[in-house]
Structures are given as C-alpha cells and as structure tokens.
Amino acid sequence: MLLNQSLDEAKKQFEVKTTEDFQEGIFRLIQEQQQSGIVYGLQEGQQAADFTLNNSTGHPINLSEQLSRGPVVLTFYRGGWCPFCNIQLRAYQSILPDIQAVGGQLIAISPQSPDHTLSQQEKEDLSFEVLSDTNGLVASLYKVLFEVPLYVQEVMTKRLSLSLAEYNATDRWILPVPSTFIIDQSGVIRLAYVNPDFMKRLEPQEILDQLKRM
Numbered sequence: 001m002l003l004n005q006s007l008d009e010a011k012k013q014f015e016v017k018t019t020e021d022f023q024e025g026i027f028r029l030i031q032e033q034q035q036s037g038i039v040y041g042l043q044e045g046q047q048a049a050d051f052t053l054n055n056s057t058g059h060p061i062n063l064s065e066q067l068s069r070g071p072v073v074l075t076f077y078r079g080g081w082c083p084f085c086n087i088q089l090r091a092y093q094s095i096l097p098d099i100q101a102v103g104g105q106l107i108a109i110s111p112q113s114p115d116h117t118l119s120q121q122e123k124e125d126l127s128f129e130v131l132s133d134t135n136g137l138v139a140s141l142y143k144v145l146f147e148v149p150l151y152v153q154e155v156m157t158k159r160l161s162l163s164l165a166e167y168n169a170t171d172r173w174i175l176p177v178p179s180t181f182i183i184d185q186s187g188v189i190r191l192a193y194v195n196p197d198f199m200k201r202l203e204p205q206e207i208l209d210q211l212k213r214m
Contacts, residue, residue, distance in 0.1 A: 003091040003203050010083055011199045018159065025155040033146070033177070033196035040177045041144050041194030048074070048183045049141035053109065053131040056118035061107070061129050064187070070103035071190075071214055072183045073207055076144050076176040078198060079112040080120035081162060085178070088201045093126050095204040102211045109133050111176065113169035134168050139176040144194060148173035182210050190214060 015023060033040075042048065052062040066072050075092065077085040092106060099106055106128040110117065114132045121130045139145035148156075148164060153173050156162050164173045179194040180202040191210045193202040 002205075003088065003201055006087050006091070007084055007199050007201065010087055014083075014199075022155050022159040025152050029149065029152050030197050032149075039143075040196065041179050041192055042142050042181065042189055044189050044192045046189050048181065048187050048189050049138070050187070051138045051141065053133055053138060054114060055129050055131055056114060056121045058114065061131055063107075063183075066105055066107065066129075067183065067185050067187060070105055071185055071211060073099060073104060073106045073180065073211070074183060075106070075108050075178075075180040075202075076139055076142065077108060077110050077178055078175050079110045079164075079167065080116055080123075081112075081160070081167060082198070084199055084201070085110070086120075086124060088178075089124055089126060089130075091201075091204050092207075093124070093128065095208060096128055098208050099211065102208075104211050105129075107131060109138060109176070111136050111139065111164075111168045111170070111174055113167065115169075116167060133176075134170050136172070136174040136176070139174075142176075142179070142181070144177040144179045145174055146177065148175055180207070182207065182214075184214055 050064050052060050055061050109131045111133050117130050117132045136145040177196050178198045181189050182191040184190050
C-alpha cells in the first residue's frame with residue numbers, strides 16, 4: 001500500500017473518531033494555510049540552511065557534516081502525538097536501507113522535546129536521526145514554521161488534552177508545515193515537498209527516484 005493510501009485510511013478513522021468541532025478547527029487551519037498566498041518552504045534550487053540540533057540522545061548533528069557523507073533526505077514533522085506523522089516515519093524507515101544503498105541519509109525534525117523524541121524513536125524502532133527543534137529555529141530557517149492559531153489551541157486542549165507548549169517544552173504553540181527536502185552534497189535542494197494538508201506526505205518511492213537521479 002502506498003503511503004498516502006495509508007494516510008487516507010487514517011483520515012477516515014480521524015473523521016469517525018473525532019468530534020465535529022475538532023474536525024472543523026483542523027480543516028479550517030488547513031484551508032486557511034492553503035488559501036493564504038504564503039509560499040511555505042525553501043524552494044528547489046536554493047541553498048539549504050545549515051544547522052546543528054541534538055538527536056534523541058543529546059548528540060549534536062550538523063547538516064554540513066552529514067552532507068559530507070552523501071545527500072540528505074530532511075523531513076519536518078509535527079510530533080509523536082500525530083498519527084499521520086507516525087505513519088510517515090514508519091514508511092520512511094522501511095526504505096532506509098534503499099536510501100543508504102545510494103549513499104543517502106535520512107534526518108527527521110520535530111519541535112517536540114528530546115524526551116518525547118527518544119520515546120518515539122524507541123516506540124517506532126526508528127534507526128535514522130530524529131532531532132528536536134524545540135524553539136522552531138530550524139523550521140523557521142526552512143520557512144515551514146507557523147504559530148498555531150488560538151482556535152486550534154483551544155480544540156486540541158479540549159479534545160486531546162494536549163498542550164503543545166508543554167509537549168515541546170517551550171512557551172509557544174508552534175508547528176512545522178509537514179515537508180520533505182532532498183539536499184545534494186553541495187547543499188542545494190533538489191526536491192522540495194511542502195504541504196499544509198498534514199494528511200498528505202511525500203511518497204517513499206518519489207524519494208528513491210530523486211536520489212537515483214542524483
């Protein structure tokens with residue numbers, strides 16, 4: 001099954017299991033971002049922003065250093081609390097040997113706290129680097145960071161009993177627009193997938209096809 005077919009199934013479950021007000025808030029956010037006119041994300045052909053973030057064990061990971069070993073697949077996701085993100089990361093884990101076979105590496109970034117990152121990595125058995133960007137600084141460099149609007153904050157607190165500020169160990173409600181960038185060894189973005197509809201993600205096969213073309 002393709003990744004987005006699995007995500008469509010998850011969307012059906014979301015619509016069955018969640019309340020009308022919760023769905024209204026979530027779909028309103030997606031629509032507002034899609035219609036905002038904002039161009040989210042760095043674009044293909046642009047230079048990727050360098051960064052250093054800690055992984056789940058507190059070890060610093062630097063993008064330039066990783067690129068010295070081969071191209072990097074860099075994906076921004078919302079957090080371990082998001083079932084759509086977990087489906088995506090499991091799908092990417094399944095193609096990790098293929099990514100590595102062509103000299104590539106996979107790095108995932110979310111704003112969640114290191115403790116939650118470690119817990120998620122262990123639970124999902126992820127063997128690629130999963131980094132914490134708790135203040136959204138790197139997501140901002142890649143132009144995918146946004147402030148969660150108050151109406152979404154209220155519905156998430158009410159229906160999920162989830163405070164993103166607490167979950168991410170920061171004082172702000174922030175999230176990245178889910179996105180995946182494929183960066184070549186010279187630091188140039190060769191593929192950019194950025195979609196405000198968090199129920200859609202870049203297919204694993206498209207990642208592999210791009211890496212092979214490189």
